[in-house]
Amino acid sequence: MPDVHVAHTVPYPWPYDGCFAAEQTTLVVCGAQHQIIAASNGVDDVIERLTAVAAAVRAGGGRVLWVRHGTGQRPARPNVSLPRRDTPGWQLALARDSADDVIDSAGWDACFGSRLDHALRVGGTRAIVLGGFASEITVDSTVRTLNDRGHECLVLTDGCAPLDPQLGARAHHSLTMSGGIFGALGTSSDLLDVLAAPNHELAPAAISTIPTSTAREQQDTLA
Numbered sequence: 001m002p003d004v005h006v007a008h009t010v011p012y013p014w015p016y017d018g019c020f021a022a023e024q025t026t027l028v029v030c031g032a033q034h035q036i037i038a039a040s041n042g043v044d045d046v047i048e049r050l051t052a053v054a055a056a057v058r059a060g061g062g063r064v065l066w067v068r069h070g071t072g073q074r075p076a077r078p079n080v081s082l083p084r085r086d087t088p089g090w091q092l093a094l095a096r097d098s099a100d101d102v103i104d105s106a107g108w109d110a111c112f113g114s115r116l117d118h119a120l121r122v123g124g125t126r127a128i129v130l131g132g133f134a135s136e137i138t139v140d141s142t143v144r145t146l147n148d149r150g151h152e153c154l155v156l157t158d159g160c161a162p163l164d165p166q167l168g169a170r171a172h173h174s175l176t177m178s179g180g181i182f183g184a185l186g187t188s189s190d191l192l193d194v195l196a197a198p199n200h201e202l203a204p205a206a207i208s209t210i211p212t213s214t215a216r217e218q219q220d221t222l223a
Contacts, residue, residue: 006154007190011176014184015127015152022060022195026125027053030067030110030132030139035089040133040161041168047094049159049188050131054097056195063123064100066092067110069138082108108134109141116142117149127152129191131159136171143175144182153183156191 003018014020029050037043054064070085083090085104092102106113120128128151132139139160143153155175162168175182 024126135160
């Protein structure tokens with residue numbers, strides 16, 4: 001069977017090993033909460049895309065995890081802008097499927113004070129797709145931590161709604177440096193194409209001719 005990648009990902013063909021499988025893929029949506037969405041830009045289009053990706057991941061046998069970022073009643077420092085837990089602004093603003101899981105994080109990084117890493121490992125996840133709101137904070141910090149913990153991550157550039165569009169673009173650009181040591185960037189449309197097509201019907205653009213180990217070996221060397 002030929003290697004299977006999501007088309008047009010940068011800076012390397014994702015996933016690096018060419019073993020994309022919908023049933024081993026998890027979509028992690030960060031910050032889909034009333035307070036965070038209200039402060040983000042371009043939310044309508046991002047909500048539409050993430051909703052479509054979530055449906056396709058579920059249909060392929062994968063999982064969807066929603067991260068709620070929040071702080072307690074007594075934050076560690078003044079003027080913390082994280083939503084307060086158990087307030088209306090902390091609640092999820094988007095409808096989720098009953099099979100989806102909700103992960104509560106104590107910080108902007110979805111791995112901080114949460115069970116996210118454990119949930120991904122026990123669920124058999126091999127590939128993680130990320131998107132969300134206040135993305136230059138939530139998604140950017142989360143993808144770096146997940147990559148450091150050995151996960152293979154793809155950030156959907158059109159599935160991210162930043163607080164500041166310029167900072168959002170810079171956050172995406174920084175992920176491509178050093179050969180992609182923090183993961184790869186892609187689009188929801190290219191991911192949906194792979195999720196919708198059986199392996200034998202994948203378009204040539206989604207099949208890599210690069211040896212499967214090359215991209216990750218380059219990352220490990222640069223790291």
